Amino acid sequence: MATIDLNSDVGESFGRWSLGDDLAMFGSVSSANVACGFHAGDPSVIRRTCREAAAAGVAIGAHVGYRDLAGFGRRFMDISPAELADDVVYQIGALQALAAVEGTQVRYVKPHGGLYNAIVTHTAQAQAVVDAVKSVDPNLPILGLPGSEVLRLAEKAGLRAVTEAFADRSYNPDGSLVSRSLPGAVLEDPEQVAEHVLRMATESAVRAIDGSTFKIRAESICVHGDSSGAVAMATAVKSALGDAGVSIGSFL
Amino acid sequence: MATIDLNSDVGESFGRWSLGDDLAMFGSVSSANVACGFHAGDPSVIRRTCREAAAAGVAIGAHVGYRDLAGFGRRFMDISPAELADDVVYQIGALQALAAVEGTQVRYVKPHGGLYNAIVTHTAQAQAVVDAVKSVDPNLPILGLPGSEVLRLAEKAGLRAVTEAFADRSYNPDGSLVSRSLPGAVLEDPEQVAEHVLRMATESAVRAIDGSTFKIRAESICVHGDSSGAVAMATAVKSALGDAGVSIGSFL
Amino acid sequence: MATIDLNSDVGESFGRWSLGDDLAMFGSVSSANVACGFHAGDPSVIRRTCREAAAAGVAIGAHVGYRDLAGFGRRFMDISPAELADDVVYQIGALQALAAVEGTQVRYVKPHGGLYNAIVTHTAQAQAVVDAVKSVDPNLPILGLPGSEVLRLAEKAGLRAVTEAFADRSYNPDGSLVSRSLPGAVLEDPEQVAEHVLRMATESAVRAIDGSTFKIRAESICVHGDSSGAVAMATAVKSALGDAGVSIGSFL
Amino acid sequence: MATIDLNSDVGESFGRWSLGDDLAMFGSVSSANVACGFHAGDPSVIRRTCREAAAAGVAIGAHVGYRDLAGFGRRFMDISPAELADDVVYQIGALQALAAVEGTQVRYVKPHGGLYNAIVTHTAQAQAVVDAVKSVDPNLPILGLPGSEVLRLAEKAGLRAVTEAFADRSYNPDGSLVSRSLPGAVLEDPEQVAEHVLRMATESAVRAIDGSTFKIRAESICVHGDSSGAVAMATAVKSALGDAGVSIGSFL
Structure with missing residues (x-):
């Protein structure tokens, strides 16, 4: 029976402010990208x-980001690689301790938001993230975009590079994501999303926004957890995968 | 040959702002209370x-504090015990990771500033700190004021409680510190400070501000590192201890 | 026709995090306590x-608070009066500029959360708030709890002190609020809240939690805006007041 | 008698951390770029x-920056223009209130660090700064680099654009600054700096790093205040200007 990993961003509340229904998402996903306090x-x-x-049997990853609460880590910051590496080590360590006191542990690292996007192409910041992860634990895989600098450098450094696709994002025929500023960039219909994911999981393929199809290698699929329809969408994806005989399980 | 631990607050710079000459202090002290990012x-x-x-052979402690950069962690905050415990775990974990990538480790915990003062008497916050430390590693000693709630609760929880005295602070005859708002509260003459420390280290005694003497049990002596004369003072203390045949070494 | 002011806390979202439905609340209240960036x-x-x-014709007040995003300004901070005063001036000024570029202005000041509670009794912090407000503009009224230090000191300083009552809080027979840690402290039934407010507005009276009644002098009534039923509650209050021939209008 | 404005960055301390000797700098400069709390x-x-x-008769400008205390506002942030404009309004307003309670006022705006550098070429962020300043007060001049986008857009918007040169920076023959990553980028000899400034002030000329000379139009000269030799350098500049019969005075 085929297995695919579903990952979702969680732990993104802050003080008085709630975001997402993490507990509900844990009913559908196998990997939890846990925010680490910087974004x-x-x-x-x-x-x-x-x-x-841990109670739901979901693997914990460190969702490391830029130090920018006001911008939720979504804004590119031209931070020096050395400082970025130290910021990443700090965040992983903090999460490790909190995971450990709950009897669990950090199993992978996924950069967040602006950092995630930057290190698709920004070699120096990508190397900084790789250096940081390797220095903490060379057994921690890094989750990222297929073809990104960060995954290339992770492999070069001997780290496991885990590719991911996006359940609710449209793709261009060349495999890049349709810019959020264009219409149709984000899929909002649960059925369409479920079909999208099913094709990724069972055919290793994506139907692009122009109707053409291309192959994709994705060991994990990101399901967003912070929109109003997030839980319904994750449930639809889980159900569609189950119907197709695909089980959901960590990439670890 | 008698041995005494000297501890000092270090790692208190932040971004563009420098504070203290940590490297110079490492020439005199045996324990480094390293700030963890919250204060x-x-x-x-x-x-x-x-x-x-690590290079200087100085033991690293987690100098955990309130989340208050603007106030340098010196202002009491009426934070809930549960949140305080989580803040402490987070800080220790972050420091552990940064220490580990430098090949060293966190060996003890010392609360900072407003938190240090609060948990002399604030039972709930003291218990939160003890719970946090124990949850991370029950082998981590806590450094605090003799007679404080935090040390009482640490011992009760099976943690090692390490007492400290202050090299440059005047004491009342009852063993409490002279309030900083009173004249003579802080000793500024290196010779007087050296004499103060020597009496603590060799006679387990303190001469109070009224000239009377009382016994003190201090396994460590805190030497401040952030004043302009800090390095000279630490050097004077080290020299005086050496002349008296007292070596400086970690309490561990 | 009698008129009563309804005030509500608004502008409490931050970056990615939304809180409350301010626009809906503006349909019911006459005064908006706008967060100023510190909490x-x-x-x-x-x-x-x-x-x-401004578009809704609602008066803007500066909802000044402790510098504590993580705690939403709800935790008492033992900040020095001089620093507190400067923090308050800073916050009012920032809000004044943002109000001005939108063609409106700041008309009053209401301390928030932990600061609000502290200056019911903390004379030094209360005086700092009064000093700050007076230094910015002696025509700015301060909104606070009847009998509080801050209102006493405001009047002494020649500022207008505006008293408020709470629409959804239970009172003890002596006029103090029932502690949130006790059952029944917060009223959740819109009808009960509407009745509570009506009695305050038309009879200057409150029925306490024990059924007894006492007189209250409140120029404004605080309607909370950040709970899930906030808008429904505000609408119920507005409707009940309207039915009783009481109009809603600023205390200014 | 010729007059030139000298401006310097001040108010850059934060909580426990001191930076620069502002009071000493006020003995030499005529314009104070006061940090506004974000960097x-x-x-x-x-x-x-x-x-x-105010006591020294030095004009106050708002030194607005990116929201990045850890990076001292020196790192480029890809913030949206709308948010940047609001951040700038907020900062100016906060400074206006604090200036007003000290009986003085904000007279100009100078962007700081990473923002200053970005808006030399980043049109959207430059326009955001111009919009923000104009919305607060169209009589506030903006201080910036000759030839920068921000000054071009400021003039286009009807604001006064004030050009500045740098006392301690080397220039390329084309008028651009020698990159800090190259040797000789920063002048450290007070006499050399004084000569540099004198040429700017009396001949409207700069001798470039290759020995060639070019014309520069600078209504103000920036003297850095946060290096160890800052005060000595400012004093040397003032003395050299005085000897040459050039007085120091605000560009206002």
Whole structure:
């Protein structure tokens, strides 16, 4: 029976502010990208998220980001590679401790938002992330975009590079994501999303926005958890995969 | 030959702002209370501090504090015990990771500033700190004021409680510190400080501000590192201890 | 026709995090306590809130708080009076500029959360708030709890002190609020809340939790805007007041 | 008698961390770029700086920056123009209030660090700064690099654009600054700096790093205040200008 990993961003509440229904998402996904406090997530949120992920049997990853609460880590920052590496080590360590006190552990790293996007092409920041992860634990895989600098450099450094696709994003025929500024960039119909994911999981293929099809190698599929329809969408994806005989399970 | 531990607050620079001459202090002290980012210390500062401490053979402690950069962690915050415990776990974990990538490790915990003062008497916050430390590693000692709630609760929880005295602070005859708002509260003459420390280390005694003497049990002596004369003072203390045949070494 | 002011906390979103439905609340209230960035509210949130308040004809007040995003300004901080005063001036000024670029202005000040509670009794912090407000503009009224230090000191300083009552909070027979840690502290039934407010507005009276009644002098009534039923509650209050021939209008 | 404006960055301390000797700099400069809290400067620091600047007869400008304390506002941030504009309004307003309570006022705006550099060429961010300044007060001049987008757009918007040169920076023959990553980029000899400034002030000329000379139009000259030799350098510049019969005075 085929297995695919579904990952989702969680632990993104902060103090008085709630975001997403992490507990509900844990019913559908196998990997939890837990915010580490720099773009979202305070220590109590992080700890509770680790506890709930562990209870649900969901693998915990460190969702490391730029130090930018006001921008939710979505804005590119021209931080020096050395400082970025140290920021990443700090965040992983903080999450490791909170995971450990809940009897679980950090199993992988996924860069967040602006950092995620930057290190698709920004070699120096990508290398900094790879250096940081390797220095903490060379057994931690990095989750990223197929073809990205960060995954290329991770492999070069001997780290496991895990590719991911996006359940609710449209693709261009060349495999890149349709810019969020264009119409149709984000899929909002649960059925369409489920079909999208099914094709990724069972055919290793994506139907692009122009109707053409291309092959994709994705060991994990990202399901967003912070929109209003997130839980319904994740449930639809899980159900469609189940019907097709594809089980959901960590890439680990 | 008698041995005494000297501890000092380090890693308190932040971004563009420098504070203290940590490297120079490492020539005199045996324990480094490293800021963990909540009251001071950014990840790059923390990492460099760990590297330099390790190179100097100085033991690293987690100097955990309130989340208050603007107030340097010196202002009491009425944070809930559960949140405080999580903040402490987060800070220790972050420091552990940065220490580990520099080939060293966190050996003890010392609460900072407003938190240090609060948990002399604030039972709930003291218990939160103890719970946090124990949850991370029950082998981590906590450094605190003799007679404080935090040390009482640490011992009760099976943690090692390490008492400290202050090299440059005047004491009342009852063993409490003279309030900083009173004249003579802080000793500024290196010779007087050296004499103060020598009496603590060799006679387990303190001469109070009224001239009377009382016994003190201090396994470590705190030497401040952030004043202009800090390095000269630490050097004077080290020299006086050496002349008296007292060596400086970690309490571990 | 009698008139009563209804005030509500708004502008409390921050970056990616939304809180409350300010626009809906502006349909029911006459005064908007706008967060100023220290406990909540980023500049874009604040500006949009000012624009919407102005469009709805709702008076804008500066909802100044402790510098504590992680704690939403709800935790007491033992900040020095001088620093607190400067923090308050800074926040009012920032809001004034954002209000001005939207063609409106700041008309009053209401301390938030932990600061609000502290200056019921904390004379030094209360005086700092009064000093700050007076230094910015002696024509700015301060909104606070009847009998509080801050209102006493405001009047002494020649500022207008505006008293408020709480629409959804239970009172003890002595006029104090029932602690949130006790059952029944917060009223959740819109009808009960409407009745509570009606009695305050038309009889200057409150029925306490034990069934007894006492007189209250409240020039404004606070309607909370950040709970799930906030808008429904505000609408119920507005409707009940309208039925009783009481109009809603600013205390200014 | 010729007059030239000297401007310097001040108010860059933050909480426990001191930076620069603002009071000493006020003995030599005529314009004070006061940090507004986003990259440096807490409200108490800002207020004291305003008080001291006013007492010294130094004009106050708003030194607005990216929201990045850890990076001191030196790192480019890809913030949206709308959010940037709101951040700038917020900062100016906060400074205006603190200046006003000290009996003085904000007279101009100078973007700081990473923002300053970005808006030499980044049209959208430059326009955002111009929009923000104009919305607050169209009489506030903007200080910037000759030939920069921000000054071009400021003039287009009807704002006064004030050009500045740098006392301690080497120039390329084309008028651009020698990159800090190259040797000789920063002048450290007070005499050389004084000569540099004198040529700017009396001949409207700069001797480039290759020995060639070019014309420069600078209404103000920036003297850095945060290096160890800053005060000595400013004093040397003032003395050299005085000897040459050039007085120091605001560009206003």
